[in-house]
Amino acid sequence: MATGTAACVMAVAMAAARTTCSDGRSWANEPQQHYSTVLSPWHEVRQSTQHxxxxLRHLRCPRDVFETLHTRVDSAWKKTNVQLHPRAVFDTYDRLAVAMHYLMHEAGVDQSAALFGxxxxxxxxxxxxxxFVVEWKGICEGFEAIAGLPNVCGAVDGSLIEIHRFEEWEGWYCRKGFPAFNLQxxxxxxKRFxxxxxxxxxxxDKSVYSHRALG
Known part of the structure; x- marks a missing residue:
């Protein structure tokens, strides 16, 4: 009787083992996706190859699509903006991410800023x-349509704007003899700035040009 019971238990165990192997549970891989969309901070998401x-939740696109967009934006960045310092706290990767989040959600810029620290x-x-990076090509095409000149990305001009004299007026007088702002x-x-x-x-003028925000 005991022998029969043992044989029955053995048969059930073998059947369960075969079922487990056949449905793939014994070959389970580590999860490839992490969908913690609330608790995962940006610096953790960025450093990981998952998430x-x-x-998808915050930027409305898969990670590989974002990586492709970043490659293109980063390559054109220095044409339109001041080159970021190598030790800048936020690089083009961070800046593209916060811009996409702001443009794709109805919340204000303060919520986007908080998400990315x-x-x-x-x-x-x-x-x-x-x-500015995204619109760069369109600006060039606009100037070419107006004047027929290709690869023009902006029109530069300067002006001395007369102002009232400050109490501490040293350094504010221009070459024409009156206190002013030198605008470039x-x-x-x-015709939009x-x-x-x-x-x-x-x-x-050289000093004014060297302090420009345009790359």
């Missing part, structure tokens, strides 16, 4: 920089 679900000012600056601006084909540099009137 595809985080990108940025100040509101840095986040807004990043949005403008990324948009870049506009697109619609792309960049400007504003310095005291005593600053020469």
């Amino acid at each position: 595809n679900g985080w990108f 940025m100040s509101k000012t840095t986040a807004w600056e990043s949005v403008q920089q990324v948009i 601006a870049v506009v697109n084909h619609h 792309l960049s400007y540099s504003l310095r005291p009137g005593s600053a020469n």
